[in-house]
Amino acid sequence: MSHKTPDVLDTFGRPLKSLRLSVTDRCNLRCKYCMPEEAYTWLPRETLLSFEEMCALTGFFAELGVDKVRLTGGEPLLRKDLPTLMRMLLENPRIKDLALTTNGMLLAEQAQAFRDAGLHRVTVSLDTLKPERFTALTRRNGHEQVLAGIDAVVRIGFRSLKLDTVAMRGFNDDELVDLIEYGKRVGAEVRFIEYMDVGGATDWSMDKVFSRAAILERLSRRYGPIEPIIEQSSAPAQRFVLPDGATFGIIPSTTAPFCAACDRSRLTADGLWYLCLYAKDGTDLRRPLRAGAPAEEIKSLIRSVWQGRRDRGAEERKELEQIGARGRLVEIDKLRADPHLEMHARGG
């Protein structure tokens, strides 16, 4: 007899499956596509969830169908004792897949502890192979540290390693082939992400987006015909195969969004739950948790909010684009007043 919990479905029939858990809103880089401003408002420390609170909330999600958890931030490695959180999360047998997205700066020294704690998959953000470009983009030094982090992950061996590259016209569109070749050397799949106009991306403009079509055109000039891989998946990346058998992905969030299959939601480090990267409001789960609300009450809140979900943010942005009305998502004064609107608070 099967004990599988029936999926909780939103208004478009999308299941609640994958949770991005932001463990901190702080970051040691200042990537121009994510944190271009000089100053930021941070979440008050006393509001940040403890590991026990994160695990309690994740446990409720897991009972409602979540089986994939991705740790993110800000920069998740800035949160102390991350392996402890990994171990605690993996004590829950419903969590089948635990992944991490990191900028790689502190990865070399922590990768073994993550492996020992049971972490399954690692994604490192890598936008360039040129140290001076890295510094121009992130406004910090540390390219060598990121590459050392990737080396460590390769040496230690995880279930998978992916490299995420935000493709930006005029910035790194001349490096796509080099990045794929680097990925082949280290045994990692590269995924090119279209630059998105999420809250916090105050430098965004359509002309900086290097689109899926442009990426494919650029790569096929070098490699020859590129074939799409046909697969049933809720993963945001569309995957392709090169004539030599190497694979890569494209996440075309801006020009060809994939909201119809989106089973992802996001919990900020202070316990606000967002149904979409573009959502303006979230549901406060910290308050009922800290007030001692019974598990059933919090679970039924989560269930009813997900059942009412209508979010398809990237598709709506594209529709605005088509009528020439794609303005800034959130004004800077609103971002300053509510850091939850930032990509670095809700996790990419």
Ligand code: SAM
């Ligand atoms: N700090 C970690 C990192 O950079 O990998 C994790 C958090 S970061 C917000 C997660 C992902 O979001 C990164 O891969 C980053 O490249 C991506 N990202 C941030 N701003 C973006 C934007 N405006 N468009 C597309 N991707 C973006």
Ligand code: SF4
């Ligand atoms: Fe860059 Fe990630 Fe930090 Fe954003 S959160 S500034 S993408 S390293």
Ligand code: SF4
């Ligand atoms: Fe999912 Fe929102 Fe991204 Fe669409 S825009 S794929 S609904 S998170």
